[in-house]
Amino acid sequence: xxxxxxxxxxxxxxxxxxxxxxxxxxxxxxxxxxxxxxxxxxxxxxxxxxxxxxxxxxxxxxxxxxxxxxxxxxxxxxxxxxxxxxxxxxxxxxxxxxxxxxxxxxxxxxxxxxxxxxxxxxxxxxxxxxxxxxxxxxxxxxxxxxxxxxxxxxxxxxxxxxxxxxxxxxxxxxxxxxxxxxxxxxxxxxxxxxxxxxxxxxxxxxxxxxxxxxxxxxxxxxxxxxxxxxxxxxxxxxxxxxxxxxxxxxxxxxxxxxxxxxxxxxxxxxxxxxxxxxxxxxxxxxxxxxxxxxxxxxxxxxxxxxxxxxxxxxxxxxxxxxxxxxxxxxxxxxxxxxxxxxxxxxxxxxxxxxxxx
Numbered sequence: 071x072x073x074x075x076x077x078x079x080x081x082x083x084x085x086x087x088x089x090x091x092x093x094x095x096x097x098x099x100x101x102x103x104x105x106x107x108x109x110x111x112x113x114x115x116x117x118x119x120x121x122x123x124x125x126x127x128x129x130x131x132x133x134x135x136x137x138x139x140x141x142x143x144x145x146x147x148x149x150x151x152x153x154x155x156x157x158x159x160x161x162x163x164x165x166x167x168x169x170x171x172x173x174x175x176x177x178x179x180x181x182x183x184x185x186x187x188x189x190x191x192x193x194x195x196x197x198x199x200x201x202x203x204x205x206x207x208x209x210x211x212x213x214x215x216x217x218x219x220x221x222x223x224x225x226x227x228x229x230x231x232x233x234x235x236x237x238x239x240x241x242x243x244x245x246x247x248x249x250x251x252x253x254x255x256x257x258x259x260x261x262x263x264x265x266x267x268x269x270x271x272x273x274x275x276x277x278x279x280x281x282x283x284x285x286x287x288x289x290x291x292x293x294x295x296x297x298x299x300x301x302x303x304x305x306x307x308x309x310x311x312x313x314x315x316x317x318x319x320x321x322x323x324x325x326x327x328x329x330x331x332x333x334x335x336x337x338x339x340x341x342x343x344x345x346x347x348x349x350x351x352x353x354x355x356x357x358x359x360x361x362x363x364x365x366x367x368x369x370x371x372x373x374x375x376x377x378x379x380x381x382x383x384x385x386x387x388x389x390x391x392x393x394x395x396x397x398x399x400x401x402x403x404x405x406x407x408x409x410x411x412x413x414x415x416x417x418x419x420x421x422x423x424x425x426x427x
Contacts, residue, residue, distance in 0.1 A: 104392065104422040107141055115415035117174065117264045118406040119166035127415040128161035128174050136192050138169060141423050147192025157182060163264030167216045173198065173239055175211045177261040183208035185239055198239045206231065209259045210267035212275065220293045222267040222277050224259060234293050249295040256282040256308055262360040263404040265314035271321055278325050280311015286325050301348045303327045304337035316362035318369055318383045326371060328358030334375045342384065353378055353387045363405035363412045365426045370412055372401040
């Protein structure tokens with residue numbers, strides 16, 4: 071079972087320079103605020119990355135936007151279609167190595183699942199990899215450094231596709247099935263925000279799944295072998311379970327999720343690994359969460375309908391919604407952060423920045 075989350079948007083490419091359409095909107099929360107930016111290209115944004123003043127978002131219709139001035143102005147760096155027969159894809163994830171070098175991941179059935187790389191901030195793109203299996207579907211990518219990384223795909227031949235590169239994505243090797251746990255019945259991976267797979271210190275990596283189950287797969291050897299752990303979040307439907315993972319400043323891992331068919335439902339949507347076990351986090355049960363990101367002690371978690379903020383490394387949470395947006399769209403799909411800011415992106419080209427004090 072998959073979540074496609076694809077908006078059918080047919081729109082001509084915009085001029086290169088895209089300015090924020092409105093002035094900054096302050097969304098206050100005592101110790102925090104969003105700086106809201108409305109981009110005029112109304113696409114669904116599912117991928118995000120940030121490094122200092124270089125901000126990247128990506129999404130449906132081959133879309134990539136890049137800002138090199140902290141979000142003040144944006145360049146349309148969408149990947150051009152190479153032929154009349156090529157179908158556009160939905161870029162759900164970004165790996166950013168420096169302000170000019172990035173890999174974007176397209177999610178979709180068959181040949182829509184692709185990896186493109188740029189070394190000139192999106193002025194030109196090179197096809198790195200394209201799925202060749204009819205049942206293949208890319209879900210997320212994550213890197214430890216510019217050379218070594220992982221790719222997660224939907225099951226092929228009864229096991230999740232986990233591929234590893236050690237040369238910056240030029241070639242990929244599938245991890246042997248015997249190094250993975252057997253799949254659970256009706257298990258699924260969701261490509262909601264580019265956070266289904268993450269990497270950590272000392273060769274650690276995590277991926278999360280759902281579908282009448284909620285699991286986290288863990289690797290301590292740079293993705294060469296994996297073990298599965300059950301996690302205590304909502305898992306009562308085929309579209310429920312884990313949707314995203316995150317680390318706080320202490321390298322403590324969190325799993326987030328819910329059910330995209332019950333986005334605003336009241337259910338357990340977050341757990342964390344403490345004392346060698348997974349424990350529920352009281353995040354106020356405010357619906358599906360598809361991303362989390364942290365700066366120092368402050369963490370934000372979000373889903374399409376709403377967001378929450380914590381100022382104690384994710385222990386306690388309170389509401390942090392976009393009050394200026396319509397009901398049902400007061401959150402975002404994806405988050406990314408560096409040491410100074412958290413970048414958020416979502417429906418209809420909505421982008422916002424949380425700036426650390």
